[in-house]
Amino acid sequence: MMNRRWVLDHYPQGAATADVWRLEDVPVPELMPGQILVKTQWLSLDPYMRGRISPGANYTAGVAPGGVMQGGGVGEVIASAHPAWKSGDLAESMEMGWQTHAVLNPDLPGAQATNRVPDGIPPQAALSWLGMPGLTAYVGLTEIGRPLPGDTVVVSAASGAVGQLVGQIAKLMGARVVAIAGSDEKLNYCRELGFDVALSHRDPQMAEKLAEACPRGIDVFWDNTGGHIHDTVLAQLATRARVVICGRIAVVDKPASEDIGLRASARLIVTRARVEGLVVFDWWHKRTEAFRHLKDWQAEGHIRYREDVLQGFERMPEAFLRMMSGANNGKQLVSI
Structure with missing residues (x-):
């Protein structure tokens, strides 16, 4: 039996291109x-x-x-060759890799473990709302952001895969939620999900509109992007705000000198805000708790989810x- 796999051909210089990988x-x-x-079946x-x-x-x-x-x-x-697994079982694993066949060790610990699809x-769904994106949104809000009823969450x-869940969970926690996205279609989708306000980061008046939408400042900022959105929001934090640094997709392809870290340190002193990075693999022990809540919320109609499948x-x-270009709508998946 043969395995078809995508391997890394070379490291990209700047933005990745299709020739970064090759088929074997x-x-x-x-x-x-x-x-x-x-x-x-799915990647x-x-x-x-x-x-x-x-x-x-x-x-x-x-x-x-x-x-x-x-x-x-x-x-x-x-x-x-594992006594607890048989042919026909469905498995989910972070160790699958870009390949048509994967040899897995189910007993590896933490994020390396192989799990049964519920x-x-x-x-x-084990890769989207009931997978890593769901766990990310749940622990980032309940452990770091911790919005209180009436707080404003941006x-x-x-x-995106995580952001759409963050907004819906924050609403369940009683917060008022402001979406930032890059197209009318995405903004309308956020409104459909129940976000209270939706703003375009391409709008030259984004800062002014954000201030109008958040007159008492921003209590929780979930940052999936970095870049100018990061700078704009940090300038409008409320006292004792919490900032969850989850992603850097806006700057990941740029030289490190263009994203040298926090440029609003004076604002952080004034507001006594807390800024914390989120790596979901640190929270794998919360899977069972998170997925129990997510399954219940989805069954009750509180969680909706969009997937973009090739x-x-x-x-x-x-x-x-x-x-990477933001052309996807929701969680990006490939059906094999």
């Missing part, structure tokens, strides 16, 4: 005791992947040239570039 066909290895062989595209194809230091090891591109996925077990949900990239394994680079 290699034999599927024999299973060792405790392993399972999974045939991929996830997430902004953290950009850091995996950079040579610089990150919060976890990246992909070296010649290595299989990292990423989460869902697939069907087609062979098992019953009663579409398989791809979310950048608000229609068909075909050969389109993985296209899907990555689509996500």
Whole structure:
């Protein structure tokens, strides 16, 4: 049996291009005791992947040239050397990688573990609202942002995989929520989800409109982007504000000198705001709690979710570039 896989050809200089990866066909290895062989059905595209194809230091090891591109996925077990897994089981794993067949070790700890896809949900939901994006939104709000009823929460990239959940959970927590996104379609979607205000980051009057929408300042800022949105919002923080730094997609392809860190330190002193970075892998122990709440909220009709699906394994680079450019609407997935 052969495995088709996307491997990193070279590190990109600036923005990634499709030739950063190349396709390879290699034999599927024999299973060792405790392993399972999974045939991929769905693969996830997430902004953290950009850091995996950079040579610089990150919060976890990246992909070296010649290595299989990292990423989460869902697939069907087609062979098992593990007593608790059998053919036909559905598995979700952050260790799937961009490949048609993956040999997995279900007993690895934390984020490396392989998990069963919960019953009663579409398989791809384990990569979206009931997967890493859902866990990210839940722990970022309940552990770091902690909005109180009546607080104002601002979310950048608000229609994306994480942002759309952040807004809906914040509303469930009693907050007033302002969306920032980049197109009329995305802004209208945020309004449909129940965001109280939706603003375009392309509007030259964004700062003035944000101030009008948040007359008492911003209590919680969920930052998925960095860049000028970050600077604009930090200038309007309320006293004791909490800032959740979740993503940097607006600046990830630019030289480090263009994103040298907080440029609103004086404002932070005045407001006594707290700024904290969020890496979801630090919170994997919260999975069970988070997913219980998310399943209940979704069953009660409080959680809606949009997915952007491309068909075909050969389109993985296209899907990555689509996500990085913001062309996707909702969670970017590829159906294999």
